[in-house]
Each structure stands twice: as C-alpha cells, then as structure tokens.
Amino acid sequence: MNSAAMLSTQVKYVNKAFWRNPASAFFTFAFPLMFLVIFTSLLGNHTIKVSANGPTIAISTYYVAAMAAYAVISATYNNIAIGLAIQRDSGVLKRTRGTPIPSGIYILGRLIHAFFVAVILVVITAAYGRLFYHAALPTGRPLAEFLVMLLVGTMAFCALGFAITTVIPNADAAPAVVNASILPLLFLSGIFIPLASNAPSWLLWIARIFPVRHFALGMDAGFVGSPFNWTDVLIVAAWGVGAFAVSYRFFTWEPKR
Amino acid sequence: MESERKSAAVSVQGLTKHYGKSPALRGVDLEIREGEIFALLGPNGAGKTTFVEILEGFRHRDGGEVRVLGMDPNHQPMALKTRIGIVLQSSGMDRYLNVAETVAMYSSYYPQPRPVDEILELVGLTQKRDERVLRLSGGQQRRLDVAIALAGNPDLLFLDEPTTGFDPSARREVWDVIKNLRSLGKTVLLTTHFMDEAQYLADRLAVIANGRIVAEGDPATLAGRDRMRATIRFTLPEGARPPAHLSAEVVVGSSYEVSSDRVTQDLHDLTSWALGSAIDLEDLRVDRPSLEDVYLELTSETDPYHEETR
Structure with missing residues (x-):
C-alpha cells in the first residue's frame, strides 16, 4: 500500500473510533454548542466593540466566533492530548511502533481527522449563529483569510496537543493537565468573557504572548468583520512550530513509568 | 556451521x-x-x-x-x-x-x-x-x-x-x-x-x-533432567530403622528420603529388607525432579545476591 492510501485508511479508522466513543464525540460537539446557547441566552441583547477601532457588534455574533474558536481548540488540543495519553498508556502507540506504518503517516492521520472535525464544528457553529442570531458569515477575501487561520490554528493546536503529552505522566492525569493548561488561557484570551479595553495590562500581555487570543482574533475577523492581521497567523504558526519541535524531540510511544 | x-x-x-x-x-x-x-x-x-x-x-x-x-x-x-x-x-x-x-x-x-x-x-x-x-x-x-x-x-x-x-x-x-x-x-x-x-x-x-x-x-x-538423581521417599512404623547401606536421611519424624542414582537397585534393596523384616513402607514413592524443580534450582543458583557477595 502506498503512503497516500495508507494515510486515508488511517484517517478512516481514526474517524470510526472517534464517533463510536461517546465521551469524545459528546465533549467535542456538545460543549461548544452548549456554551454558545448559554452565553448568547444570558447576554444576547448587548453589543460590544471587539477592538478599539473595530465595528460595534451584537454579543451573539461575538460568541459565534468565540465558540467556533473554542470548538476548534477542544477538537484539536484537548482531543489529541487526552487521546494520545490514553493510547500511550494502554500500549496502542507502542503496538503501532512495532508495525511498519511510518510515524509521520500515523500522526498525520490524526491531524487530518482533527482538521475535519474542526471544520464540521465551525460549520455547525456558523450555521447555528446564522439561523438564530443572524450572525454574518464570511465570503470572498475574509473567507479565504479565515480558512488560512483555521488551517494554521488547527495544525498549531494539534502540535501543542502532541507537545503537552510529553509532560502528561499518565492517562489519569491527562484531563487535569489539559484543562489546567487551556482553561485559564481561554478566560484570559476573551473566549468566554470578552476582554474589556480597561482590562489589567498583565492580563493583556498574557493574552498577547499565548496563541489562543491571536487565533480567536483571526476567527473574529471572519465572522464580525474586525481587521485581519497576518501577525496573528504568524504568532499562532510560531507556537505550532515550537510545539512541533518539542514533540519531535521528546514525544514517546511507550508509557511513562 | x-x-x-x-x-x-x-x-x-x-x-x-x-x-x-x-x-x-x-x-x-x-x-x-x-x-x-x-x-x-x-x-x-x-x-x-x-x-x-x-x-x-x-x-x-x-x-x-x-x-x-x-x-x-x-x-x-x-x-x-x-x-x-x-x-x-x-x-x-x-x-x-x-x-x-x-x-x-x-x-x-x-x-x-x-x-x-x-x-x-x-x-x-x-x-x-x-x-x-x-x-x-x-x-x-x-x-x-x-x-x-x-x-x-x-x-x-x-x-x-x-x-x-x-x-x-x-x-x-x-x-x-x-x-x-x-x-x-x-x-x-x-x-x-x-x-x-x-x-x-x-x-x-x-x-x-x-x-x-x-x-x-x-x-x-x-x-x-533425565540423568538427574531420583528421590525415594517412604515412612516407617514407630521404632523401625532403615538399613544402614541405603544411607536414608530423616526428613521429619519417621519419614525418610534416599537420593538415588540406581533407582531399581535401591528400590529392590529397600523392599526386600522391608518384606524380610515384615515392615510396611507407608507412602512409598519415587520422585524425579520436575522441570519446575530444575527451573527453580537454575534460577536460584544465579541469584543476584550471590553474584555480588562472591
């Protein structure tokens, strides 16, 4: 079997196993949509300025973009990290290592699958926002920019998911490590609560350093028409490259003892 | 080769x-x-x-x-x-x-x-x-x-x-x-x-x-294993002593063991002696070392403790 056929077969089986696992399917799909409903129901009538010189938009539109970003992060970072930690602990990775499938194909298979799931989630979130809140959908150039950010973000957060497994001691600790590393950042990056312009500067600095805020801004640009900055894409990509380097050096296929 | x-x-x-x-x-x-x-x-x-x-x-x-x-x-x-x-x-x-x-x-x-x-x-x-x-x-x-x-x-x-x-x-x-x-x-x-x-x-x-x-x-x-010594085991009634030439060793009470590399001969000696003296050999049996015994012996010989104290 050639590499392309091997890769598509791999994606097919990863996909099968994903949909049959009630926990992964539920948390990945239900959580972002549930939060979207909760936040928009609580705060739906307010308006907000995304950035100082950006347009004033309905908060529901803001949350459509924010929850799309959240959905992508949980479909990539959370799923990859927790899934790999479980597979590493239970010996699936070691078994795979004993077969002739190249590591690159095995890992790329998971990446491609995570990207598909992320796209589906964004489409669902956007359709929901369009139907119930008349959220604007990107077309033309903003759509192209949006897709670039989606692709770069998916790859970067997958790489970060791989990287974090190097510090996860075992499968039991995986959800704790993953949530402890991502939840504070989601709050500090304005995913759940919009960042006010008078937010403390230390908080804004954290948001500026880590990739979540930049990814969210890129998603915002598609949905709410705020300016699209290539620096956001570059910062997210840089995190992805760094995470890839860490994974390449420290990723292990065998359970940690 | x-x-x-x-x-x-x-x-x-x-x-x-x-x-x-x-x-x-x-x-x-x-x-x-x-x-x-x-x-x-x-x-x-x-x-x-x-x-x-x-x-x-x-x-x-x-x-x-x-x-x-x-x-x-x-x-x-x-x-x-x-x-x-x-x-x-x-x-x-x-x-x-x-x-x-x-x-x-x-x-x-x-x-x-x-x-x-x-x-x-x-x-x-x-x-x-x-x-x-x-x-x-x-x-x-x-x-x-x-x-x-x-x-x-x-x-x-x-x-x-x-x-x-x-x-x-x-x-x-x-x-x-x-x-x-x-x-x-x-x-x-x-x-x-x-x-x-x-x-x-x-x-x-x-x-x-x-x-x-x-x-x-x-x-x-x-x-x-097939060439290793067999062990003949038996129990004698109260007061009886096994013949000296068999060099039987007491295991516990009146139970004896003979480590033998000529099983047929030793068994013959033992049973003729018992018949002659009208003694009943309770629990008479011949044991060859099982693979398990051989294994335990082999693996205990190279106990890490022995290696280090040598």
Whole structure:
C-alpha cells in the first residue's frame, strides 16, 4: 500500500473510533454548542466593540466566533492530548511502533481527522449563529483569510496537543493537565468573557504572548468583520512550530513509568 | 556451521544491555531455528522483556551481535517490522473498533497482508468478527492480539508473556491458538515465567536468570533432567530403622528420603529388607525432579545476591 492510501485508511479508522466513543464525540460537539446557547441566552441583547477601532457588534455574533474558536481548540488540543495519553498508556502507540506504518503517516492521520472535525464544528457553529442570531458569515477575501487561520490554528493546536503529552505522566492525569493548561488561557484570551479595553495590562500581555487570543482574533475577523492581521497567523504558526519541535524531540510511544 | 546459520531465524551473540549502572543482560548467546516454537523462561526481572524488545527493535543494545531474520534490528528496523509480528505484554487497542476492523486496520500497514478472514479463522474469532473490542473477554482480546500480530503474514512471531494474569480456561484458549501457529510454519519466540506453558508449547527452551542464559535444551532433557538423581521417599512404623547401606536421611519424624542414582537397585534393596523384616513402607514413592524443580534450582543458583557477595 502506498503512503497516500495508507494515510486515508488511517484517517478512516481514526474517524470510526472517534464517533463510536461517546465521551469524545459528546465533549467535542456538545460543549461548544452548549456554551454558545448559554452565553448568547444570558447576554444576547448587548453589543460590544471587539477592538478599539473595530465595528460595534451584537454579543451573539461575538460568541459565534468565540465558540467556533473554542470548538476548534477542544477538537484539536484537548482531543489529541487526552487521546494520545490514553493510547500511550494502554500500549496502542507502542503496538503501532512495532508495525511498519511510518510515524509521520500515523500522526498525520490524526491531524487530518482533527482538521475535519474542526471544520464540521465551525460549520455547525456558523450555521447555528446564522439561523438564530443572524450572525454574518464570511465570503470572498475574509473567507479565504479565515480558512488560512483555521488551517494554521488547527495544525498549531494539534502540535501543542502532541507537545503537552510529553509532560502528561499518565492517562489519569491527562484531563487535569489539559484543562489546567487551556482553561485559564481561554478566560484570559476573551473566549468566554470578552476582554474589556480597561482590562489589567498583565492580563493583556498574557493574552498577547499565548496563541489562543491571536487565533480567536483571526476567527473574529471572519465572522464580525474586525481587521485581519497576518501577525496573528504568524504568532499562532510560531507556537505550532515550537510545539512541533518539542514533540519531535521528546514525544514517546511507550508509557511513562 | 554455515548451513546452520542460514536456517537460524534469530541469532544472538554476546548481547549486553545496561539500564544506568545495573546490567539487564550480561552476554546472551542464543540461536532460534526457523519454524520452531522457542520459549524463553525466567523469573520476573531476569531480562526476558529486555531481550525480546532488543530483537523487536524497541531498544538498542549496548554490545554484541544480533540478527533477526538475517537483519540487524538497529540498522534495518523498517524492513524487519514488515516480517515480524509482535504481541506485547500489555495489550492496548482501540476499544471502539470491532474485531474485523481492528485486524483490517493493522493489515493496511503491511506490504503483503494475510486476508482478514483467514486470520480470524486461525485464532478462532470468526464468530466475533463484528463484536466491539471492549466487549471481548480477556482470552478473546489475547487472541485478537495474536490476530493483529499475524496481520502482516510475518515469518517470526514474538509473544511476550501471552497468558500472564489469565484464568485456566483463558490460558487454554491462548495455548490452542499458539499450537495452531505451528501448522503455519511460523517461528515463534515466546517468553513466559510458567514452566507448564513452556513445557506444553515449546520445541526448545532456554532459561534466563539475572541477565544470562543458564540452561538451554528441549523441555524433556533440559539440564540433564533425565540423568538427574531420583528421590525415594517412604515412612516407617514407630521404632523401625532403615538399613544402614541405603544411607536414608530423616526428613521429619519417621519419614525418610534416599537420593538415588540406581533407582531399581535401591528400590529392590529397600523392599526386600522391608518384606524380610515384615515392615510396611507407608507412602512409598519415587520422585524425579520436575522441570519446575530444575527451573527453580537454575534460577536460584544465579541469584543476584550471590553474584555480588562472591
């Protein structure tokens, strides 16, 4: 079997196993949509300025973009990290290592699958926002920019998911490590609560350093028409490259003892 | 010698491996012939898994020569992986795929896979082909492990402690599958710490203890077991003493043991004496050392404690 056929077969089986696992399917799909409903129901009538010189938009539109970003992060970072930690602990990775499938194909298979799931989630979130809140959908150039950010973000957060497994001691600790590393950042990056312009500067600095805020801004640009900055894409990509380097050096296929 | 080398599936000379400062393998020599079921037997921590994982390419050796199917696992890992099948000690697989899907997925990793249905037939999982992995019993999961290892139609199969932690009926299930492999002409390297498992399955076996091979042979003659001394045991009535020339030793109370290398003669002497003295020999029996005894003796001789105090 050639590499392309091997890769598509791999994606097919990863996909099968994903949909049959009630926990992964539920948390990945239900959580972002549930939060979207909760936040928009609580705060739906307010308006907000995304950035100082950006347009004033309905908060529901803001949350459509924010929850799309959240959905992508949980479909990539959370799923990859927790899934790999479980597979590493239970010996699936070691078994795979004993077969002739190249590591690159095995890992790329998971990446491609995570990207598909992320796209589906964004489409669902956007359709929901369009139907119930008349959220604007990107077309033309903003759509192209949006897709670039989606692709770069998916790859970067997958790489970060791989990287974090190097510090996860075992499968039991995986959800704790993953949530402890991502939840504070989601709050500090304005995913759940919009960042006010008078937010403390230390908080804004954290948001500026880590990739979540930049990814969210890129998603915002598609949905709410705020300016699209290539620096956001570059910062997210840089995190992805760094995470890839860490994974390449420290990723292990065998359970940690 | 030349022809022998050609038919060796595994050939190992002077293999050493350390973890930090502690030696795990202290110079192992071993040859496994094509088509045989070979058991590597040893207590926990003897170096079995280290040895096997070096052959499989999971670990790098510190010293010595290793050839697996004519290849060096360090230098040709990919070529080797297409021709071996591995059943690891702990068996992780995706719980949400079904049996046939699992085997088909692993088949897709190999250049010349064996048909899935044929494999399921071989391991007796045809009836369970549509069952999710998470609903399989322990024995069935182990058979699926073997099925996965057979996916690439390998020439050499590694089974690392295939029945550890299993109940007797699950063990029997797995044994039957392994016996079945013989008919395929596969070479099998099996590690175990169960004597009966090695005895039942293996054509030849080696005992490893403290990082060294301490004995090698076929199960019946291992360590000259058939030439070893037998023990005659009996109990005498109150007050009776055994004849002096038998040099019987008291075990407890009036139970005696005679260590004998001429069993027929010694038994004759003993029973004629007993008949002549009208004494009843209660519990008279002759014991030959079991493979288990030989194994325990071999593995205790090279106790790490002895090594260090020497």
